[in-house]
Amino acid sequence: MKLYKNPPQSEWDNLVKRPVLDSENLEELVKQIIDEVKISGDKALKNFALKFDKVNLENLIVSQTEIESASGKIYSELKTAISIAAANIKKFHLSQINSELSVETMKGVSCWRKSVPIENVGLYIPGGSAPLFSTILMLGIPAQIAGCKRIILCTPCDENGQINPAILYTATNLGITEIYKIGGAQAIAAMAYGTECIPKVDKIFGPGNQYVTKAKELVQKNGIAIDLPAGPSEVLVIADENADADFIASDLLSQAEHGADSQVILLTDDISMPEKIKYSLNGQLKILPRENIAQKAIENSFVVVFDSIDRCFEFSNLYAPEHLILAIENAENYIAQIQNAGSVFLGNYTCESAGDYASGTNHTLPTNGYAKSHSGVSLDSFVKKITFQKITKEGLQSIGQTIEVMAEAEQLLAHKNAVSIRLKKINNE
Ligand SMILES: NC(=O)c1ccc[n+]([C@@H]2O[C@H](COP(=O)([O-])OP(=O)(O)OC[C@H]3O[C@@H](n4cnc5c(N)ncnc54)[C@H](O)[C@@H]3O)[C@@H](O)[C@H]2O)c1
Numbered sequence: 001m002k003l004y005k006n007p008p009q010s011e012w013d014n015l016v017k018r019p020v021l022d023s024e025n026l027e028e029l030v031k032q033i034i035d036e037v038k039i040s041g042d043k044a045l046k047n048f049a050l051k052f053d054k055v056n057l058e059n060l061i062v063s064q065t066e067i068e069s070a071s072g073k074i075y076s077e078l079k080t081a082i083s084i085a086a087a088n089i090k091k092f093h094l095s096q097i098n099s100e101l102s103v104e105t106m107k108g109v110s111c112w113r114k115s116v117p118i119e120n121v122g123l124y125i126p127g128g129s130a131p132l133f134s135t136i137l138m139l140g141i142p143a144q145i146a147g148c149k150r151i152i153l154c155t156p157c158d159e160n161g162q163i164n165p166a167i168l169y170t171a172t173n174l175g176i177t178e179i180y181k182i183g184g185a186q187a188i189a190a191m192a193y194g195t196e197c198i199p200k201v202d203k204i205f206g207p208g209n210q211y212v213t214k215a216k217e218l219v220q221k222n223g224i225a226i227d228l229p230a231g232p233s234e235v236l237v238i239a240d241e242n243a244d245a246d247f248i249a250s251d252l253l254s255q256a257e258h259g260a261d262s263q264v265i266l267l268t269d270d271i272s273m274p275e276k277i278k279y280s281l282n283g284q285l286k287i288l289p290r291e292n293i294a295q296k297a298i299e300n301s302f303v304v305v306f307d308s309i310d311r312c313f314e315f316s317n318l319y320a321p322e323h324l325i326l327a328i329e330n331a332e333n334y335i336a337q338i339q340n341a342g343s344v345f346l347g348n349y350t351c352e353s354a355g356d357y358a359s360g361t362n363h364t365l366p367t368n369g370y371a372k373s374h375s376g377v378s379l380d381s382f383v384k385k386i387t388f389q390k391i392t393k394e395g396l397q398s399i400g401q402t403i404e405v406m407a408e409a410e411q412l413l414a415h416k417n418a419v420s421i422r423l424k425k426i427n428n429e
């Protein structure tokens, strides 16, 4: 990890730029994939599966037999863990249901909102380098609480055409059985425009690598709804002198192991911390099965020593990390300083992987600085909020003139007339 000491503010904009792989051709490549899927449908999906995932697929749909055999391949400790995580995620997302009150803005004028589920949703579950079955819980549970009618799932399969049994088990355990063996940008294109076998959905959800995220961005430009840009994982840790270097190193590595394009950042006001972290990081890295991936991400990452914790927060707010860990004494006291972050982890014992799997919060979060303007996935992501209003005769008498005056000032006399014609009738009664 590169080390910076009190970099001048003029350099911050450069520092907060995320690493990008294959950036030059990314957009062009993904555009081509999307166009090909639009034109050739399933045939294009099978060609891309062969090209990128080295699998020759006859059928894109996961069969009933595949679904039924998954459970037997999952050991009971994992089943228990999945059910505990699912219960916590369900509890947290159920708490997001809020009853919308009707408000009388003027006598006889009532306004309220109603949450209505998005009918058809498509979930993308990453499976390129690791089978992220936990993402099914993060997307499937709020979709079901919201009441979405049709939930389909796309995920890449292995070279033998098999989907990891933990993905099949988790999905079917939730009752999601419409599963397609397709990954990458082509899966997003399929759910956006539909193919012979994959239905077009109303909104696409789920994180993924740069191809997936770029595809979501491009289909969104064409009017397809997406949850948020949730790309390569990242974590930013703010640590003071009391932080535990081994804990921090473990958190940095937990996100570094996601992909070579992940980025992990440490900000500290303790001059001795970078050396301690380096030592611990090297020790922990060596024993990781995904050492090579994590190593590459670490090379794209950095440590900054600032002369105060306040300065660390200023930088962090500009970076707008997906995950922010406060390894600071009395971390709660700093909450007010957080302007931009996807999800925040307070204190030395709140490891980021708790949020990834089981504490209850959602792990589908904005990356690449989008935490400045976007929230992570929540129950709200799966509903539309429709507004309603009801105006009585008495209500129109009180609000009517206001509407008429404003409509006339906007030179929209038909708008004005919609009120006047009614008021006339009321006055003649
Ligand atoms: N932000 C979040 O909330 C969040 C949550 C979980 C995971 N993630 C991120 O999801 C990502 C998962 O990535 P992954 O790669 O393991 O799985 P993935 O499922 O996102 O992508 C795999 C697919 O990428 C396509 N692909 C691979 N190489 C390609 C190429 N050269 N050209 C075109 N397409 C290609 C293939 O079709 C493959 O099926 C990681 O970057 C991880 O950090 C983010």
Ligand SMILES: N[C@H](CO)Cc1c[nH]c[nH+]1
Residues within 6 Å of the ligand: 132, 134, 135, 232, 233, 234, 255, 322, 356, 363, 364, 365
């Ligand atoms: N850290 C990822 C979100 O950026 C989520 C995840 C899934 N599995 C493990 N981690």
Ligand SMILES: [Zn+2]
Residues within 6 Å of the ligand: 233, 254, 255, 258, 353, 356
């Ligand atoms: Zn993770």
